[in-house]
Amino acid sequence: MSTIEVTDRTRLRRGPKRASYDRETIYRILDEALVCHIGASMHGGPAVQPNFHWRIGDELYVHGSSRNGLFQSILAGESACITVTLLDGLVFARSAFHHSANFRSVMLYGKGRRVEDPVEKRQALDSMLEKFSPGRSAEARPPNETEMKATAVIAFPIEEVSAKIRSGGPVDDAEDLDWPAWSGVRPLITTLGDLIPD
Secondary structure (H helix, E strand, O other): EEEEOOOOOOOOOOOHEEOOOOOHHHHHHHHHEEEEEEEEEOOEEEEEEEEEEEEEEEEEEEEEEEEOHHHHHHOOOOEEEEEEEEEEEEEEEOOOOOOEEEEEEEEEEOOEEEOOOOHHHHHHHHHHHHHHEEEEEEEEOOOOOOHHHHHHEEEEOOOOOEEEEEEEOOOOHHHHHOOOOEEEEEOEEEEEEOOOOO
16 A cells, blocks of 8 residues: 545644555545535535545545436536545543544545446445345346446545544643543444444
8 A cells, every 4th residue: 555645625733643645544434434425516506515535545435316416416517525524532631621532534635537338337336235245236226227327436546635543542731630630531432333224
């Protein structure tokens, strides 16, 4: 893997010690997270939508309705900002001011590429199902022509991107260390539950 070049948009100015430009670290966060938020200009104003995402190589993929207004703006040339966050814990400090959270996040900037080749598009959608559950793309009925036309798949290069990570306990001021309030971390863990048959 490699270190990603820092740009003016990806350079962390607040908490720069929490920044990571390591491609492997960024890919691990993107691969673990299930939901991203896509922001872009739409109809002259900002818009943000949640979406499933998945990664193939050095590109991040999203999909949705071909009539989705935000997707139409991106495909017309608007730059997008895509964010992903994994919340790992709530950090309790002795002072109200120093309460925080442990997290791993990624912010990506870029222009989207419409995936038009039918073979690449089908492989991309199969990869999305594989993220849901390995082997699922072979089990489910494949999309028909109408469904493929109704679905837009957009790929973003993972190039202008950075991660920000916070871990560990609270950072209290020295004068607060004797304050009689509990301090520490309450971990947050996302788990997949048992399957519920239809």
